[in-house]
Ligand SMILES: O=P(O)(O)OC[C@H]1O[C@H](OP(=O)(O)OP(=O)(O)O)[C@H](O)[C@@H]1O
Ligand code: HPA
């Protein structure tokens with residue numbers, strides 16, 4: 001479980017000031033994200049050395065920042081594909097109903113697929129997505145997830161490449177939103193409950 005670090009540095013640097021009253025602390029800093037992303041990319045590059053046709057499937061919108069940084073850290077040729085799925089909408093808990101907003105644009109059969117996710121919370125999104133992708137016949141299928149909430153997981157998901165286990169609280173930033181806001185923050189922060197309980 002990763003600890004919290006102070007927010008003062010970001011405030012002093014003038015980043016995320018708009019949200020100063022909404023974020024109570026930084027859960028994963030920009031530097032921690034950068035280091036972990038490089039570490040995960042190194043593992044993946046080693047595991048897939050010599051493998052042709054590695055396809056990263058990013059789960060929009062939350063994975064947008066992580067996908068971009070991970071792909072650029074990876075010393076291996078990849079192709080990029082995106083799906084947009086949503087189960088949270090404007091709520092702070094999963095609706096349990098996964099909706100496809102954008103499907104794959106192509107056939108993934110015979111491809112080595114890595115799903116890129118920002119967070120495994122209840123696990124419902126990935127559980128659904130892994131079944132869906134498996135039915136499309138990839139040569140292999142694994143998950144790279146930046147964050148996981150071990151105390152929230154309802155469905156056990158095999159996450160081969162994991163960044164951080166974090167506390168079971170609602171977080172935002174680095175792609176993660178509440179009601180479409182906060183995605184652009186460069187770090188992952190704890191959203192004050194007053195914001196989503198308003
Ligand atoms: O493990 P779960 O409880 O299913 O939660 C994880 C999913 O929830 C979020 O997506 P969301 O539905 O908020 O869509 P978004 O990425 O467009 O924000 C997040 O980006 C993950 O895809
Ligand atoms: O903690 C979270 N924050 C934002 N979006 C999410 N989707 C699942 N869990 C979260």
Ligand SMILES: [Mg+2]
Nearest residue numbers: 062088089177
């Ligand atoms: Mg969301």
